[in-house]
Amino acid sequence: xxxxxxxxxxxxxxxxxxxxxxxxxxxxxxxxxxxxxxxxxxxxxxxxxxxxxxxxxxxxxxxxxxxxxxxxxxxxxxxxxxxxxxxxxxxxxxxxxxxxxxxxxxxxxxxxxxxxxxxxxxxxxxxxxxxxxxxxxxxxxxxxxxxxxxxxxxxxxxxxxxxxxxxxxxxxxxxxxxxxxxxxxxxxxxxxxxxxxxxxxxxxxxxxxxxxxxxxxxxxxxxxxxxxxxxxxxxxxxxxxxxxxxxxxxxxxxxxxxxxxxxxxxxxxxxxxxxxxxxxxxxxxxxxxxxxxxxxxxxxxxxxxxxxxxxxx
Ligand SMILES: C[S@@+](CC[C@H](N)C(=O)[O-])C[C@H]1O[C@@H](n2cnc3c(N)ncnc32)[C@H](O)[C@@H]1O
Numbered sequence: 001x002x003x004x005x006x007x008x009x010x011x012x013x014x015x016x017x018x019x020x021x022x023x024x025x026x027x028x029x030x031x032x033x034x035x036x037x038x039x040x041x042x043x044x045x046x047x048x049x050x051x052x053x054x055x056x057x058x059x060x061x062x063x064x065x066x067x068x069x070x071x072x073x074x075x076x077x078x079x080x081x082x083x084x085x086x087x088x089x090x091x092x093x094x095x096x097x098x099x100x101x102x103x104x105x106x107x108x109x110x111x112x113x114x115x116x117x118x119x120x121x122x123x124x125x126x127x128x129x130x131x132x133x134x135x136x137x138x139x140x141x142x143x144x145x146x147x148x149x150x151x152x153x154x155x156x157x158x159x160x161x162x163x164x165x166x167x168x169x170x171x172x173x174x175x176x177x178x179x180x181x182x183x184x185x186x187x188x189x190x191x192x193x194x195x196x197x198x199x200x201x202x203x204x205x206x207x208x209x210x211x212x213x214x215x216x217x218x219x220x221x222x223x224x225x226x227x228x229x230x231x232x233x234x235x236x237x238x239x240x241x242x243x244x245x246x247x248x249x250x251x252x253x254x255x256x257x258x259x260x261x262x263x264x265x266x267x268x269x270x271x272x273x274x275x276x277x278x279x280x281x282x283x284x285x286x287x288x289x290x291x292x293x294x295x296x297x298x299x300x301x302x303x304x305x306x307x308x309x310x311x312x313x
Contacts, residue, residue, distance in 0.1 A: 008107040010037030011302040012243055015289045016100060017045050019309035020241040025097030029053040029233070031081035031226070034061055034106040036069025042100070043071055053091045055079050057130040057217075061108050078130075082225035084233050095235040102243040103223065105129070105213065107301070117213060119185035119205040125178065127209075127216045137212050141184060142177045146170055156220075156248065157211030165191045165208055185209075214246070223249055227256045231280055234312040239284065241309040250288060250306050257281055257310045284309040 010016070016038050021028055026049060030039045033054040043049055052074045056062045059078045066076075077087050081101055088094060109129070110117045116126030116137060127137040144152070146166050153162035168191035169178065178184050185205040189197070192204045214220065223244075230240055240257075244250045263279035291302035 009299040011305040021098035027096045029096040031055045085229045098239045104245045122182040156214040157207035159207040281310040
């Protein structure tokens with residue numbers, strides 16, 4: 001358990017208030033509830049809301065959020081964002097008027113060494129958002145073959161030295177299984193050339209830790225699954241607002257919104273539309289919205305956040 005009061009600064013709050021919910025909406029779904037910072041601000045800005053469906057994969061943070069964001073209109077569910085469609089009947093609703101997804105981890109999770117997300121705090125190699133899941137970072141680090149490690153570090157972490165780091169991990173785990181975040185961070189750091197470390201503004205283990213977290217929690221598959229059902233959960237006029245922290249996530253969101261904004265999939269040389277697919281999203285943000293310098297100075301985590309929003313037609 002964390003000893004100090006856990007804190008999480010909600011990112012891009014003004015943009016969430018601008019695009020996250022329609023003025024006359026009644027039901028809001030916050031699918032990455034965390035400590036409820038965004039919901040708290042949404043409830044203040046839109047007092048007509050009668051219900052909030054609050055979803056998080058992490059039972060511990062959901063329980064703790066009762067202390068940080070308490071309101072009788074909030075109904076909490078431990079689930080994946082992609083479970084929203086199945087949860088609607090449990091919440092006695094058919095549709096919602098706004099969906100917010102703020103991907104990644106909360107500072108509450110990062111700051112708790114027991115959860116194993118942080119390279120700066122010694123702890124077990126865990127990184128599961130949902131602790132009921134059996135697959136952990138320990139299993140990944142100590143069992144994945146070299147080519148899988150390289151692929152994950154490169155694709156999910158954009159790590160230039162993926163091969164060297166994978167070699168170092170395999171060498172070290174043959175001596176003794178890698179069980180803790182600090183040992184893994186030291187192995188990664190030793191594998192990166194000194195010159196590169198000296199020129200970098202971030203901790204040498206940042207990218208690899210991010211990559212392992214994305215793989216352990218199957219974050220991209222989960223986002224794709226959520227997007228597949230998102231529009232069907234919205235009332236017409238309902239808003240979909242997604243904050244991502246990684247270019248792969250953002251690409252999925254951008255392509256999804258553009259596809260549904262465009263509708264017709266007929267080849268451009270067809271004189272008339274043959275497919276009959278109509279647009280079902282209006283884009284509220286033409287380009288992704290990023291944090292301004294002031295927010296980045298106050299909350300460095302917001303540096304890589306980008307928000308896209310759309311309205312169901
Ligand atoms: C960045 S935090 C959310 C912070 C929140 N918006 C706030 O302002 O307090 C992300 C939260 O979403 C949860 N999470 C991430 N991906 C999820 C998913 N696919 N389904 C459900 N919860 C998810 C994490 O456990 C974490 O608590």
